[in-house]
Amino acid sequence: MAQARIPRRKIAVYFAGELLKGKDITKQLAAYLVESKRTKEVSLLVRDIEAALLDRGVLYADVASSHKLSDDTLKSVTSYLQKSTSAKEVHLRTSIDETLLGGVKIDTPDKQLDNTIRHKLNQLTASKL
Template sequence: MSSTIASRRYAKALLDVAEEGGYVDQMVNDLDAVREVVAESRDLLTMLRSPVVNGDLKARILKEVFNGAVSGKTMLFFELLCRKKRAGLLADVIEEFSALRDERGGVVNVDVTSAVKLNDEQSRKLINGLSVYTGKKVRARLSLDEHLIGGVKVQIGDTILDNTVVHQLERLKHALGEEA
């Protein structure tokens, strides 16, 4: 079984149990804290992915690192991953958990890149328009790229909506090149 499929299955099971138990918010907080620690600690991630370190030791290390920082239910999940020899998937499971939660909640993550900083009204109008376009609540991550000259580029999953001056110039160049 590929790691992506396994990660998604564990994430789905965790989300299902958290929803049934009514502790999704607690699980989200726990996993956000774990995500930060794992992202900052290359050694921890390496240890989790190492086939040389046995599952019991991985579980003890996770318990030591996150004791008091996460709930008992989250620790039980970590122990399950370690027992099933899937501790190396922890970071991927957390990402899949977030994606599934967003999917179930009707939330879509959108990357918006603009040439200049958008003011609050522009951001609000753009987000509202994207919400209508997607039919979902939009969580936008705004960034700047001065090389765009003007306009905005929006990425929604695999879809890119490019309304930048640079893109328009490239299209014009291509169109003129074909006519010549």
């Protein structure tokens, strides 16, 4: 008899709990995805794990800018995210994308803030069409 498919959200809650216990879940998660033939769901599962972590007060956010952000700016972003979410703990993953031209783009499991010059120019162009 075939084993029942476990909902992705339930898997995410389990792995979020393991992460909060300080465990390295990489091998276990990869093995599960391969064994259950769900490797195509990896990015969705990562997003679900991040959402489950946010439910427990831990936020992982992707912050992109056109140049390296100063420590003060990163502290401001962290403070903003703590105030605008239920997160007690915030972890930032930063990246540089020169095509943004300036400003900052923040992605969290449930929101996106795009305050980049590229985004503003695109909005301006779209409003003129």
